[in-house]
Amino acid sequence: MTGPAEDTKSQLTLLSSKLLHQHQAVEAALNRHVFVWKEIEEKSQKRSSGISKTSRSHIVQVSEIVGIHKVEDEDHTKSKWDQKKTLQFSQLFPNAFTVFYVKRTKNHRWRCNEATFSCSSAELCEQWIQVTREQLSLLTNRPKRLLVYINPFGGKRRGKRIYEEKVAPVFQQAGISADVIVTERANHARDHLTTEANLQQYDGVVCVGGDGMFSEILHGLVARTQNDNKVDQNRPDAELKPCMLRIGIIPAGSTDCICFATVGTNDPVTSALHIIIGDSQPMDVCSVHHNDVFLRYSVSLLGYGFYGDVLADSEKKRWLGPARYDLSGVKAFLCHNYYKGTVSFLPAEDNLGHPRDKLQCRFGCSICQHKQSSKDKLRETADEETAAEVSSSSWKVICGKFIAINAANMSCACPRSPKGLSPSAHLADGTADLILVRKCSRLDFFRHLLRHTNTDDQFDHSFVEVHRVRKFHFEPLDPQPLLLENQSELPKKPGFCPLGSAQTTCIPSAAHSSWNCDGEILHHAAIQVSVHRQLIRLFARGIEEQQQRV
Numbered sequence: 001m002t003g004p005a006e007d008t009k010s011q012l013t014l015l016s017s018k019l020l021h022q023h024q025a026v027e028a029a030l031n032r033h034v035f036v037w038k039e040i041e042e043k044s045q046k047r048s049s050g051i052s053k054t055s056r057s058h059i060v061q062v063s064e065i066v067g068i069h070k071v072e073d074e075d076h077t078k079s080k081w082d083q084k085k086t087l088q089f090s091q092l093f094p095n096a097f098t099v100f101y102v103k104r105t106k107n108h109r110w111r112c113n114e115a116t117f118s119c120s121s122a123e124l125c126e127q128w129i130q131v132t133r134e135q136l137s138l139l140t141n142r143p144k145r146l147l148v149y150i151n152p153f154g155g156k157r158r159g160k161r162i163y164e165e166k167v168a169p170v171f172q173q174a175g176i177s178a179d180v181i182v183t184e185r186a187n188h189a190r191d192h193l194t195t196e197a198n199l200q201q202y203d204g205v206v207c208v209g210g211d212g213m214f215s216e217i218l219h220g221l222v223a224r225t226q227n228d229n230k231v232d233q234n235r236p237d238a239e240l241k242p243c244m245l246r247i248g249i250i251p252a253g254s255t256d257c258i259c260f261a262t263v264g265t266n267d268p269v270t271s272a273l274h275i276i277i278g279d280s281q282p283m284d285v286c287s288v289h290h291n292d293v294f295l296r297y298s299v300s301l302l303g304y305g306f307y308g309d310v311l312a313d314s315e316k317k318r319w320l321g322p323a324r325y326d327l328s329g330v331k332a333f334l335c336h337n338y339y340k341g342t343v344s345f346l347p348a349e350d351n352l353g354h355p356r357d358k359l360q361c362r363f364g365c366s367i368c369q370h371k372q373s374s375k376d377k378l379r380e381t382a383d384e385e386t387a388a389e390v391s392s393s394s395w396k397v398i399c400g401k402f403i404a405i406n407a408a409n410m411s412c413a414c415p416r417s418p419k420g421l422s423p424s425a426h427l428a429d430g431t432a433d434l435i436l437v438r439k440c441s442r443l444d445f446f447r448h449l450l451r452h453t454n455t456d457d458q459f460d461h462s463f464v465e466v467h468r469v470r471k472f473h474f475e476p477l478d479p480q481p482l483l484l485e486n487q488s489e490l491p492k493k494p495g496f497c498p499l500g501s502a503q504t505t506c507i508p509s510a511a512h513s514s515w516n517c518d519g520e521i522l523h524h525a526a527i528q529v530s531v532h533r534q535l536i537r538l539f540a541r542g543i544e545e546q547q548q549r550v
């Protein structure tokens with residue numbers, strides 16, 4: 001907290017002068033927090049009209065200034081027309097500077113707005129640029145150098161163009177330098193991060209692609225951090241070390257759920273601006289093990305049954321781009337498979353809310369800032385047998401036939417489902433929402449799915465239950481044939497006769513489905529999952545409640 005002396009200091013005007021903006025005289029001022037300009041109403045003007053207009057003032061937070069440049073030095077990536085206009089302007093007003101700043105528009109989208117001011121002298125212009133840049137350099141959370149990985153084949157295969165046309169120019173305006181790697185194969189980014197990249201020279205890593213590409217960055221960074229700290233990822237109870245570098249996501253994939261659920265939109269320019277201003281959003285990560293073998297990490301959806309089947313089928317249709325999920329979704333729905341198994345879970349403490357409490361995770365979320373007590377920590381590290389001794393609420397066990405078992409570590413909001421699989425799930429509370437959809441009729445399941453696209457409560461069905469959990473295990477009823485230790489890259493298992501469907505052309509499911517782990521297939525049905533609170537940080541801030549307009 002800042003005391004009164006500090007408050008006064010931060011409000012001290014650093015610069016104040018009369019400038020010209022859009023042919024109108026303005027009084028501009030800069031302090032540590034804001035840059036303000038206010039139209040000056042000339043006395044003669046007031047007298048002749050007889051009416052005193054309210055002069056408009058504009059406020060820009062210093063933390064949301066992207067950059068400041070002398071007009072003649074401005075961006076060469078501008079169109080020919082804009083460059084010509086800039087040249088003409090700088091001939092007319094030689095001592096002018098432009099401030100680039102964040103402007104909020106509809107649906108959580110941000111744009112880079114600009115305002116040009118001309119000064120009475122070259123010295124004054126230089127002074128404005130220098131003092132403003134000094135203030136920006138005090139914002140130590142801003143990245144200066146980034147490592148960028150582009151998946152040229154993600155989504156509609158537009159990753160490279162999106163980066164070059166929409167992101168690189170704003171990074172340049174902000175003075176950010178970026179080393180760019182266009183991936184040449186799957187797992188290129190993951191392997192490069194795990195073993196090769198010299199991470200000390202970067203302030204963050206950016207991925208251009210979808211959730212699968214994000215997953216590569218996540219695995220590379222988390223593995224690198226654990227290796228450097230000698231933490232064994234194979235131990236399900238290992239206390240993982242948090243990653244120091246933040247991750248930025250430029251959405252260019254098929255679902256873009258991780259970007260959408262942390263920023264509120266899947267818009268490349270908005271993401272670039274969150275990176276530039278150095279936003280920071282901690283995020284939980286689920287570790288997935290099979291016995292004592294580490295399988296994968298997950299930040300969004302871990303889905304068995306319906307979403308596992310959709311993914312397994314969609315992989316064969318990659319050439320269709322994002323539409324593959326719609327086709328495979330319809331197919332999985334028509335197949336209507338269900339799977340037998342046992343789910344056991346460690347419920348989260350009551351003070352962390354409930355998936356149906358309608359307290360959505362938003363910018364500055366108080367639930368995510370909640371500090372874990374030592375009792376909670378002890379309870380979390382205890383295994384199934386000893387948990388009962390340290391807490392009144394201990395592991396719960398549910399056996400049944402399930403159409404879908406979904407663990408949502410965050411809301412999983414995406415353009416297909418703007419409120420997500422679990423609208424009240426939290427980004428950084430150390431829990432996941434475990435959704436169990438039991439065997440039901442096709443019509444009921446359709447009703448449940450449909451509610452993901454409207455405002456109705458998708459949990460308000462007799463066949464759906466939802467729990468907020470810290471850990472969970474799944475065990476299929478029938479034992480699975482032995483799989484190799486490192487299963488994550490195994491080819492798709494051969495199809496068997498579906499358990500819950502009479503049709504023969506269905507997505508092959510046998511007694512087991514596979515897990516959809518942030519869009520990657522896991523072939524082990526039996527898994528153990530733990531949520532690791534705030535293991536990583538993104539260049540994001542969570543979804544803002546109200547659109548503030550400048």
Ligand SMILES: CCCCCCCCCCCCC/C=C/[C@@H](O)[C@H](COP(=O)(O)O)NC(=O)CCCCC
Pocket residue numbers: 210211212213253254255256257300301307310311325326329412414416417420421449450452453516517518519520
């Ligand atoms: C009758 C209309 C029903 C519509 C139901 C829609 C429900 C959609 C929920 C989507 C949750 C998405 C969770 C995120 C998953 C992604 O990690 C994963 C990989 O993404 P990417 O790498 O970008 O390709 N995407 C999926 O698994 C797609 C699921 C789509 C299911 C229809």
Ligand SMILES: Nc1ncnc2c1ncn2[C@@H]1O[C@H](COP(=O)(O)OP(=O)(O)O)[C@@H](O)[C@H]1O
Pocket residue numbers: 150151152153154155156182183184185186187188208209210211212213214216252253254255256321322519
């Ligand atoms: N150069 C590449 N060639 C082929 N696959 C790649 C390449 N780079 C990344 N991948 C893989 O592509 C998959 C899908 O990437 P992603 O960017 O998530 O797109 P989408 O959202 O369309 O699935 C990821 O599993 C990732 O490992």
Ligand SMILES: [Ca+2]
Pocket residue numbers: 284408409410425426427428429430431432
């Ligand atoms: Ca969470």
